[in-house]
Amino acid sequence: MAEAENVDKEGVEETVKEVLDGRREFVMETPENEILHFFIAAPTGEDIRKADWQYSKVYNQAIVDGFLTQAEMAELLESKKIISEEYTQRLETTRISLGAEIFKLENLMDVATEEEKEAVALEVSRLRDELFRLNQRVNGPMANTCENLAEDARTDFLTSRVVENKDGTKAWADYDAYRNEENTALAIKSRFEVMLWMQGLESDFLENTPEQTALRKIAQDRLDRAIIAEEEASEEEADTAEPETEEPVAEAPEDLELPEEPESEEAPEEKPKKKGRPRGSKNKTKAEPEKDE
Numbered sequence: 001m002a003e004a005e006n007v008d009k010e011g012v013e014e015t016v017k018e019v020l021d022g023r024r025e026f027v028m029e030t031p032e033n034e035i036l037h038f039f040i041a042a043p044t045g046e047d048i049r050k051a052d053w054q055y056s057k058v059y060n061q062a063i064v065d066g067f068l069t070q071a072e073m074a075e076l077l078e079s080k081k082i083i084s085e086e087y088t089q090r091l092e093t094t095r096i097s098l099g100a101e102i103f104k105l106e107n108l109m110d111v112a113t114e115e116e117k118e119a120v121a122l123e124v125s126r127l128r129d130e131l132f133r134l135n136q137r138v139n140g141p142m143a144n145t146c147e148n149l150a151e152d153a154r155t156d157f158l159t160s161r162v163v164e165n166k167d168g169t170k171a172w173a174d175y176d177a178y179r180n181e182e183n184t185a186l187a188i189k190s191r192f193e194v195m196l197w198m199q200g201l202e203s204d205f206l207e208n209t210p211e212q213t214a215l216r217k218i219a220q221d222r223l224d225r226a227i228i229a230e231e232e233a234s235e236e237e238a239d240t241a242e243p244e245t246e247e248p249v250a251e252a253p254e255d256l257e258l259p260e261e262p263e264s265e266e267a268p269e270e271k272p273k274k275k276g277r278p279r280g281s282k283n284k285t286k287a288e289p290e291k292d293e
Contacts, residue, residue, distance in 0.1 A: 023039035023040060023041050023164065024039065024040040024193075024197055025037060025038070025039050025040075026038055026039075026040070026189070026190075026193045026203055028185070028186060028189050036186075037165075037166055038163055038164070038165065038171060038190065038193075039163070039164045039165070039166065040162050040163060040164075040193060040194060040197050041162050041164050041168075042162070043158055043161055043162050044161075047157075047158060047161040047162070048158075050157060050161075051154045051157045051158050051161075052154065054153045054154055054156075054157045054175075055150045055151065055153060055154040056150070057153075058149055058150040058152075058153035058154075059146050059147065059149070059150035062145075062146040062149050062150065063146055067144065067145060067146045067149065068144075068145055068146070069145055069146050069147065070142060070145045070146075070147050070148075072145075073141055073142055073144075073145050076141075077138065077141060082137060082138070082141075083137075083138065087134070087137070090134065091131075091134050091135075094127060094130050094131045094134060095131060097127055098124065098127040098128060098131055101120060101123050101124045101127060102124055102210050102211075104120055105117070105120050105121060105124055105210050105211065105214060106210055109214075114218055114221070114222075117214055117218060118214075118215065118218050120214075121210075121211040121212075121214040121215045121218070122211070122215075124209075124210065124211040125211045125212075125215075128209070128211070155191060155194060155195060155198070156175075156178065156179070156191065157175050158194060158198075159178060159187075159190050159191045159194045160172045160174065160175045160177070160178030160179075161175075162194060163190045163193075163194065171190070
């Protein structure tokens with residue numbers, strides 16, 4: 001029995017670990033340079049039902065308060081010439097051009113030069129910015145419609161329920177705690193991350209678009225080539241450098257008077273000895289007289 005309980009306990013712990021490890025993580029840096037880690041967990045059925053109820057409540061209240069629906073806002077924008085055939089045509093043309101350039105960048109650049117790839121990537125970036133500006137002409141007013149206000153309320157509620165700390169505890173005790181969060185940056189960051197998560201987008205999706213990926217690779221390749229060229233230049237300079245030789249001793253100029261060397265004392269010369277009788281022989285040799293015959 002005890003063994004069965006241990007097996008069940010281990011299974012529960014493993015399941016909890018898998019759930020915690022499967023959460024989506026995002027970080028936030030505080031003004032004190034502290035890195036805070038948060039996680040997004042899947043909402044429960046109760047969380048989804050309460051979020052839908054929050055949507056209905058805010059939508060009905062917006063109707064009572066006189067906010068326009070999306071259909072009514074669209075009619076108003078058309079009457080004000082904000083939405084027109086020219087605008088719609090330009091929007092559609094930009095979308096088609098963007099799609100074509102992205103396809104070219106991802107599928108037709110294998111044999112292209114680096115300059116050609118860079119030109120296409122920059123064109124994709126330009127078209128994406130233009131499409132964003134065109135959409136903002138409509139998205140801005142539409143943000144204040146009954147549907148969008150209600151959708152914002154549902155997202156806020158889900159954010160208060162799915163954002164967790166590392167140990168699995170909720171970042172906020174309830175919806176009111178989230179709405180009264182004093183750290184505004186944390187609340188906005190959490191809401192943004194939950195919106196991306198609901199749409200299936202990664203936190204760094206803007207950095208990993210096809211054009212940004214291509215431009216980043218081009219920049220890295222250029223940097224690598226510059227580093228290799230600098231290393232080769234340094235090696236070539238080292239190989240062609242003249243070997244170091246000993247510096248020649250400087251010769252004294254001809255007109256420079258060198259100090260005279262002191263004369264060395266010579267031994268006195270020996271006087272030659274006189275030849276003659278050996279000293280000590282005082283008898284001289286006398287001529288013998290001739291004998292008479």
